[in-house]
Amino acid sequence: MIKRMEQYMPLPEEDRRLLNELTSDRQRHYAAREDIIREGEHSPDIHIVLSGLACRYKLLENGNRQIMAFLVPGDPCDAEIFILKHMDHSIATLAPSLVASISGSKMKDMLLNRPGIALAFWWSTLQDEGILRERIIDEGRRDAYSRIAYMIYEVLIRMRAVGIIDDQKFEFPITQTDLADATGLTPVHVNRMLQRMRDEGLISTEGKVWTVLDPAGLRNAARFDASYLHLDRAADDPESEAGKRLKGLI
Numbered sequence: 001m002i003k004r005m006e007q008y009m010p011l012p013e014e015d016r017r018l019l020n021e022l023t024s025d026r027q028r029h030y031a032a033r034e035d036i037i038r039e040g041e042h043s044p045d046i047h048i049v050l051s052g053l054a055c056r057y058k059l060l061e062n063g064n065r066q067i068m069a070f071l072v073p074g075d076p077c078d079a080e081i082f083i084l085k086h087m088d089h090s091i092a093t094l095a096p097s098l099v100a101s102i103s104g105s106k107m108k109d110m111l112l113n114r115p116g117i118a119l120a121f122w123w124s125t126l127q128d129e130g131i132l133r134e135r136i137i138d139e140g141r142r143d144a145y146s147r148i149a150y151m152i153y154e155v156l157i158r159m160r161a162v163g164i165i166d167d168q169k170f171e172f173p174i175t176q177t178d179l180a181d182a183t184g185l186t187p188v189h190v191n192r193m194l195q196r197m198r199d200e201g202l203i204s205t206e207g208k209v210w211t212v213l214d215p216a217g218l219r220n221a222a223r224f225d226a227s228y229l230h231l232d233r234a235a236d237d238p239e240s241e242a243g244k245r246l247k248g249l250i
Contacts, residue, residue: 001048001100003162004074007234007242008123011116018110019117023048023100030099032173036077036091042084045101047077052097053173057181058089067182069131070094070155070174074162079121082107095173095208123230130228139184147183148193149222152203154229156212160245161231168215173208197221215249226250 001023002016011019027050030036036047036054054071068089071077077091082104093099111118131154138147155172159165176187176194183190197203202218204211212218231250234242 001050001074001076003242004124005117005120007161007231008120009116009233011120015114015116018114022102022106023050026101028099028101030093030097032093032095032097034093036093036099037081037087039088039090040086042086043078043081044104046079046081046104046107047091048100048102049073049075049077050098050100052093052099053095053171054091054093054097054099055178055182056089056091065181066184067178068135069128070151070182072155072158072162073164076121076124079107079125094178095171127228127230130230134228135182144183144185144189145193145196146222147185148179148190149197149202149218150224151179151182152197152210152212153215153218153222153224156215156218157226157229157231157246157249160249161229161234161242163241163245166245168212170210171208172210219249 002011002019005011005019030052037043039058049071051073054075054077056068056071056077058066058068060066071091077099078087081087111121134150134154138150142150156168156170159170164170176190180187180190194203194205197218198205200217202212202214202221204213229250231242231246234240234246237243
C-alpha cells in the first residue's frame, strides 16, 4: 500500500510507520470469488487489498454482471465508505486475497492530521476516477481488440508500479467471463481477441500467469495513454523505485 501511496509523493517515515501499523492490525484472508462488501451494505471500516486480486462490480436485475475495475495489491477498495450510508456497488475477490481493514475513525484522523497521507488518498481517488473514465470510453468508442489490449496493459503497469512484478510476467487469475464482464463483450469474442494477440506475439497465457511478450506492440494495439493513471511524478523521477519500474512502459 505504501508503494502505491508513494507513486504520488514520498511519505515521511512517521506516516509510513503509521500505515504499516494500521494495515497490519486487522487483516482477513478471503477465498476466491468471495464478497468483501456488498452493494447496499454499510461498513465503518475501509478495506485495502494487500495481496491477491479483487474487483468492483454491479449485478443487474437479469443477473448480468458489470466489472468496473480490477483492484490490485495496494488498492483501497472503498476509501469513502465510512462517510456514506451504504455502498452503491460491490467489491469481491477474484483470487485468494489478504485484505486489511482500517476503522473510519482512524481514517478520519489521518485525513485531518496527516497531510501527506490525505494527499496520497486524494491522488488515489483521482486514479480510480481516471480508470472508470477509461471504461466508459471502452464501451463507447474502442473496438474489442483495443479494449482488451488496453485493459491488459493497464494491469501490467499498475502491478509494475507497486513492485509486484519486475518483468512482463504477472499473475492475473481471471476467466474469459471475467474479462467479458469487464469489457462489455461476450466470452466468445474475448477468446477470439486473446487468440489474435497470441498469434501476433503480443501476449502468452499459461493458466493464471500472463506474459506480455511485446510491450511496445501491445501498447500500440491499445493506443495506450497512461496519463489517466497520474503516474507522471513517479515516471519523471528515474532514480525513484517506481520510476525505475515504469521506465519504458509509459
